[in-house]
Amino acid sequence: MSDFQFATELFGQGVANGLMYSLVALGFVLIYKATDAINFAQGEFVMIAGIVVSALLSPAYGFPIWLALFIGLAFMVIFNIALERVVLRPLIGRPIVSIIMATIGLAFILRGLGPMVFGAAPRAIKLPIPDFPIIFGPFFFNPIQLVGAGVSIVFLLGFGWFFMKTRKGVAMRAVADSHQVSSAMGINVEQYFALAWVMAGVVAMLGGVLWGSMSGVDTQLALVGLKVFPVVILGGLDSIIGVVVGGIIVGVVEALASGFIDPYVGGGTKDFAPYVLMILMLMIRPYGLFGRKLIERI
Amino acid sequence: MRLLTTLGAAAIVASSIAGTASAKDIIIGMMCDRTGPTSVTGTALCPGYHDYINLVNSKGGVMGNKLVAHEIDHEYKVPPAVEAYQTYKAEGAVLVSPYGTPMVYALVQKMREDKIPGTSAGFGSAAAGNGERYPYMFPIAASYWSQAAAAVQFAKDKLGGSLKGKKIAYIYYDNPAGREGLPVLEKLAPKEGFEYREFAVPPPGIEMGPQVLDITRRYRADFVIAQLFGRAPSVALKEFKRAGFPLEKIVGFVWAGSEGDIQAAGGWEAAEGYNTIQFAGVGSDYPVLQEIRDMYKANGSEDPSAMKYTAYYNRGVFQAAVHVAAIENAVKAKGGSGDITGENVRDGFYEIKDFTLGGLLPPLEITRQDHEGGGWVRIFKVGKTGYVAETDWFRAFRPEVVELLAEEEKAK
């Protein structure tokens, strides 16, 4: 196989993977956009959703897939509403480090709670998606990646539409801009905070199912959360289109680094390269490609 | 003041714990990780360990001396492991089993100073098997070097008896343990006439499409040796399957082939054909496991859920069995007295002979030079419903591995 063909295949795979990173990062951006909170537990949200769904699918419960997905979704919605109410609301207006640390504390709780309730052994999420490769001209796709990319695109478009066109979406952007002004204009700010966390929960649930079906589910699934940071910094912390572009960039850079740089350095550069890229971006354009320029300089 | 009370309280509780052990109890310090990055292993391995110890105790202990396995979970972090070790030392433990490579390194000096032996099955570098350099550390299981040698031998057998002109892909988790197999491949490649290439999977390894694409479509490997940890093994299985690569031509090291990995990859049928190297027998058909099940039945309780995960559970039993065997030898040497020291137990390791628990354990030969026990492994294949033994206990390229050990020793 020629290097060029290999590169195109890697590229295709990178795009598909990148869109799945976008899906996880989307939850992070939704929360930041509406509430200015930084959620370091997004990976753990994905993990807990994956654990719940895979446990329901396992022989011990034996739920059909649609019911498991539905219960998983309901669980994430209720869980995130409770979370917003109990943990995040008292922290409104606190310095950013408090919120970061609170979500880190939350991550600890979820990592203990998931295995405590459902057992620590890894499980599979079997989706009705075939396991053989789909060959598409010079490209070579995994069906699950195509589905994942498709779901990501649908949701990214959906949320984009929601923020631009619907009344609630516009209100949410207003809340993000200024809590006080939107409150004065009669927007129930706290309700929108809760909504943002619920949406993040829904996205985490999708991420948990898709990533869970790729890799199997146990507490290690939470590590997918570490992919979020390069994606959101590249794209911009508060931009949905940025999440898509950032995700694709990270996916493609990872794939190409793995295929073309690894052989020369004798180590895995796949996770290293996006972080270097991210540092560069922070130096040149900290607000990312599509983020709002709200950087104070001193 | 508060600090004093905290410490005081800790002291009181600690002494009360130590006080619960009567004079004849033999204490084993057993570290575990049930919450950290290797929790999947710990949650099945540690119950296996306790069950075997309980089984021995239910039969009257070691010549009438009761065994106490004190478990401390260190979350795969070094400072809690040091604290745990000191707890064991204060309790008078005669044997300690550190869990995890960094912890083994952090404790190996102290254990030598305190003359408390320990085992590190599946952890640490291959060099740790050198009994002269680490007189109190016993890996007791095949090192990554022995595993790599066995994997090459297995590939040779599977590819028709010769590796001339064949391509082997070594896909590894990009950490020190992951890279351990490389020196062996480097040494064996010219000898056996194969070429190899390394493919790194950086942590966390939840996605490895590009590497698998490279192996299957660009490098076109004839055989794959996988040294992966965590979620990476199941991801690899799925990716190779989707890429249309025959799973029969993949062999995974000891941390890449548990039931959990296979289940996460979609179950036995989905992973059928994949080969896994094991240093303790897998499956449930061993007399000792039946005894444990009978013990549970006699107590009126169900089999523990961890028992389903035989790859790790059996390793717990394996470790406990070797520990008990060493302790038994020490007690015998003292004429049945439970009043033994770490040194006695260390000597007990050298006396372990013809002890295989019906095939669960390899034919270990622990000598003063070789604490690895010979580097025995057995390869099991993933069948339609469970593991199928693919080979008997064997070891491969032993002279080359020993040579590598000598080279490493010289370099130090």
Next chain:
Amino acid sequence: MLHRESGFYKTDYKSDMGLYRLPISRFAAFGMLVLFFAVAPLVLSEYHLTLLSLVAIAVVGALGLNILLGYTGQLSIGHAAFMSVGAYTAANLANNFDLPFLITLPAGGLMAAAVGVMVGVPSLRIKGVYLAIATLAAQFIIEWIINHSPSISGGVQASIEVDRPTLLGVKLDQPAELYYFLLIVAVIAIIATQNLIRSRIGRAFIAIRDQDIAAEIIGISVFKYKLYAFAISSFYAGVTGVLYTYYLGIASYEQFQLGVSIDYLAMIIIGGLGSVLGSVLGAFFVTLLPIGIRLAMEEIGTRFVEHDVLAQVISQLRQILFGVLIIVFLIVEPDGLNRLWINIRNYFRVWPFSY
């Protein structure tokens, strides 16, 4: 004679800036020194000395992180990486050049400070969440570089064995000797921090934390002092790494991963941001908490469930409780244990005349 203060009135700046704000602090500090230097090694067992040694190491690291986060207001999630820089520097110097710890200890700190400045420079334009993410990236990048550079990490295993430290020809390999070694370093770190924050530099840090734009306007070079904060904080982290290396006899990058950075953050948040005492209390608390939970559970839990079931529950419960504690402190007592201590002290200072 039993009498109590009616208040303290400082009549000049000099006394206001004194090391001991209250006369009683002098006695308390002296008492603590006697307690830890003279009494503890005599009465405590080896096990408890080990605990105190681990706490002493953690104190140094927590103080360093508190200088950066608590006093200067800059968040770092990559502090463990600076520790590994210190650890490997000291290990290489000690093994390849046979240098004593009197040289390797500061050398490890200085190297970590240099790396900290390297991370700090690009971070100067950014703050808050961007800085947090940049330091997270630094954690991974430093880990990767150490892992892939045999010349730093000492070979494939990425771990270097180091002999115990020697002082005046005496090898410090007894628990009590190591304890003294660590304690002295920790005490120096405490005094140094206490003095640093009362100096011009320390006050500049606090000004930057409270209102960086105002600080700039009153003539504090924010650029310079943020770099100082990074350098000093990383120096402490590097020293922490060196201490771990000597204490454990090995430098290994696997000891200094992201989880360790987070443990140290938890220490200063639970202990109290911007407080030396808080750093010390936090180091005690986070180091001893898992042990406390285990001991308590082993005492209580075995009465209800089988030991092997319990082992699983203890592990997960400890993790959950750790998370809960972080959140509870953040919500209920953002100033941490330090504030609790001040409240108690103030209560008893005026007791029983609390009005």
